[in-house]
Amino acid sequence: MSAPQEPGGLLQRALESGRIHSAFLLAGPGEVADQAALRFVRGVVCRGEGERPCGICRDCLLSAVTREQGDVVIDGKGKSGPFYRHVGDHPDLYWVDRAKNRTRITIDQVRELQKSLRLASTEGGWRAAVIPQAELLSTEAPHALLHLLEEPPEQTCIVLLAPNLAQLPDTVRSRCQEVIFSQAARPELRSENADEDTRSLAERFDGIHRTGIAELLDWAEEYRSPRGVRGAHGIAAARVQTLLAVGSEWLRLRVVDAVATEGPVQSELGAFRTLSSCRKELSQRNANTQMIAERALLAVRSAVTAPA
Numbered sequence: 001m002s003a004p005q006e007p008g009g010l011l012q013r014a015l016e017s018g019r020i021h022s023a024f025l026l027a028g029p030g031e032v033a034d035q036a037a038l039r040f041v042r043g044v045v046c047r048g049e050g051e052r053p054c055g056i057c058r059d060c061l062l063s064a065v066t067r068e069q070g071d072v073v074i075d076g077k078g079k080s081g082p083f084y085r086h087v088g089d090h091p092d093l094y095w096v097d098r099a100k101n102r103t104r105i106t107i108d109q110v111r112e113l114q115k116s117l118r119l120a121s122t123e124g125g126w127r128a129a130v131i132p133q134a135e136l137l138s139t140e141a142p143h144a145l146l147h148l149l150e151e152p153p154e155q156t157c158i159v160l161l162a163p164n165l166a167q168l169p170d171t172v173r174s175r176c177q178e179v180i181f182s183q184a185a186r187p188e189l190r191s192e193n194a195d196e197d198t199r200s201l202a203e204r205f206d207g208i209h210r211t212g213i214a215e216l217l218d219w220a221e222e223y224r225s226p227r228g229v230r231g232a233h234g235i236a237a238a239r240v241q242t243l244l245a246v247g248s249e250w251l252r253l254r255v256v257d258a259v260a261t262e263g264p265v266q267s268e269l270g271a272f273r274t275l276s277s278c279r280k281e282l283s284q285r286n287a288n289t290q291m292i293a294e295r296a297l298l299a300v301r302s303a304v305t306a307p308a
Helices: 010-017 030-045 058-062 107-118 141-150 196-206 213-222 230-258 266-282 289-305
Strands: 023-027 094-095 127-131 157-163 177-180
Touching: 010 030, 010 094, 010 177, 023 030, 030 058, 030 094, 030 157, 094 107, 094 196, 107 127, 107 141, 141 157, 196 230, 230 266, 230 289, 266 289
Parallel strands: 023 157, 023 177, 094 127, 127 157
Antiparallel strands: none
16 A cells, blocks of 8 residues: 655654554655654654654653764674664664675564564563665565564564665565655755756756657666666666656646746646656566656657647
8 A cells, every 4th residue: 555645644644643553664765764764663652742752751862863873883693783773772663774794684683673572662662663775685584574574563663664665575565554755755956955866867858858769768778677686676766766756856847937937738747647657667566667767758758849
């Protein structure tokens, strides 16, 4: 079950109602999803009055993050450091990052989390665990995670983060409440805060009306996912997600300009709908990233070259 959300949407309603699902899967850009997950799990353990997290109860004071995440060096094997860190100093909030000396989140980390969550809550209330970059789970780790998702301990919530839903196995996805941060992912194309990749893509869209079909197909080929390379599909899918986000915002700005001058907007709106459809297609497992990029780029080009 998927639903486009703003950071205070479905998750905040879950906190307000007290009906907290045992597992959530947040899809969206890293910073947006990270902050939403952090606020949510702090709210899960909060026992104050009013809005959660209240910021003043004992649990909120414990979960306040007062140091950089990198201060706790995680070790995927638990030999030279812990398997995970806590959110702030709260003993019932777990944050399972990839170890600095590893390319994947290891099965040992998931098993250790499972053991910890099977124990009684230290503070006597809810517990929650966040796994950011869940697409980096090792080959064996999702199987261990399934045991936790299928038989979650009471008053325990697992939150997985991934840029794209297609990067996780269907067996994991089916056991999570999916939350997609689509509008929150709107990039800034023209401001000085825009990152280099976004600016570069925006400039390419600016010249798309001069781009020939063969050149456009070459552009789409840049998003091809190489076969037999572990993790390549996830990386390609994340890049296409960025392409769709920038393309959608680029079209939105064109529509805003056209409306201001009473110009036609039907072609741009049609392309915008196509990109939305591409985004849904990209969320399917094993989606063809090159073909999705090709479809999106052709739609944008057709829109800007259509007769007025």
